[in-house]
Amino acid sequence: MNYLRRILMRNRPLYRPRVWLLLLAVLISAMFLLRRTGSEHTVNIVIPLLNPLATPFNRTWWDAKSYPDGIHLPRCHGQVPQKHNVSLIASLKKSLGVPDGPPPDKDELCSMSFGEVEMYYHTYLSAIQNVCRRSIRMGNTKDGGWDVCSTEIKQPDDSCLVYSFGIQFDFSFDDAISTVFGCEVHSFDPSMHQKDHLHKANVHFHATGLSDYNGVSNDMASWKMRTLVEIRKELNHVDRNIDVIKMDIESWEWNVIPDILKTSQLAGVKQFLVEFHANTDVLWKEYWIHKLLILRDLYLEGYRVFWIGRNNMCTYKSPVFNRVLYACYEVSFVKI
Known part of the structure; x- marks a missing residue:
């Protein structure tokens, strides 16, 4: 002072x-x-927006400022406060009984404890649901590269179309899938502060962010944000099927995926590659139920996990289990 x-x-x-x-x-x-506020029927989880330090999930100051500013969740009936230091062993044993198929519906998830729901999320994102006969790595072996199911990409096919959201100056995936399979690739990332340009033959860069709204981001970054519907209109791809969508958009996936499901934009998308992020200390189990219901919708849409990667540099500390868990899962889905 x-x-x-x-x-x-x-x-x-x-x-x-x-x-x-x-x-x-x-x-x-x-x-x-400001962590959480609530009403009788909804829970508004507020995640801090301003974090000037670069981290594995917050790559730059501007990235942090364009995170979703809150998730509005329906509250489970009969919500009771949760206790800390729940037995991890007991929850792990219960997770071994997670059945094949989609996550349960909302009513069943609401009947579970916080620890059971949180562990269910991690268990679900750790199970292979469909075996790809020939999975191949496109791009870097570590962060930036992704596994695709090569048997699901026709070769040669001049009509192959790939959308890649979230680049952060790493075009290794985009370049590889374009070179190996001859796909037309469109790369999107407004955080790089570059104008639209042709990165290389068949790889087109767009300074546009994927969102659940159309407009300019409501912050100092002022990024161009578009829904998948609008992006396809602007690129004249409405009548073309997208073969592969890769999405690493730093937590925005939880806003975007419901929008693209609602607007039927995954029709014709054979492979869906997503990095799922979770980094929070909130004690509302609806935070995890929200994510599991989105994963349930993807399963019901026909998507099955064939490859999983865990980011060892991307973790969080569970407020219930009081231990560090993975915060980032790179998941490759194929539509059956």
Whole structure:
């Protein structure tokens, strides 16, 4: 406080930026205290938006500012507070009994405890549901590369079309699938601060972000945001099937996937490659139920997991189990 008082008492213009920086720091700290608010029927989970430090899930300052600012969830009837330090062993044993098929419906999930629902999510994203006879890695062996089922991509096929959302200057997947299979690839990422351009033959870059709305992001970044429906219209791809969609959009997948399911944009999409993110300390089990219901919808749409990758650099600490769990799962689906 003495330091702040000395700065405020100075009148030199040189020190005025420091005052504004300190005030901004106070504002950011206050925003971090906003965790969750609720009403009788809904739960509004607020995830902090402003985090200037680059992390595995928050690659840049601008990425963080364009995260979804809240998830509005229906509240389970008879919600009761959850206790910390639930037995991990007991929850793991129950997870061994997770049946094949889609996650349960909302009523059944609501009947589970927080620990059971959270562990169900991790168990579900750890199970192979369909065997690909020839899975091949496209791009980097670590972060940036993805496994595709080569038997599901016709060769040669000049009509092969791939949408790749989330690049962060790593075109290894896009370049590889274009070169190996001859696909026309469209790469999307507004965070790179580059204009639309032809990255290389058959790989087209677009400074557009995938979202559940059309417009400009409501923050200082002012990114161009489009739904999948609108993107296909702008690129004149409405009458073309998309063979592969790759999506690594830093938590926005939980907003986008319901929108593309609602608008039937996965019709004709044979492979769907998604990195699922979870990084929160909220105690509402609806946070996990929301995710499991989206995974259920994907299963009912015909998508089966054939490859899973866990990001060892992307973790979070469970507030219930009081231990570190994976926060990022790279999952490759094929439509049966």
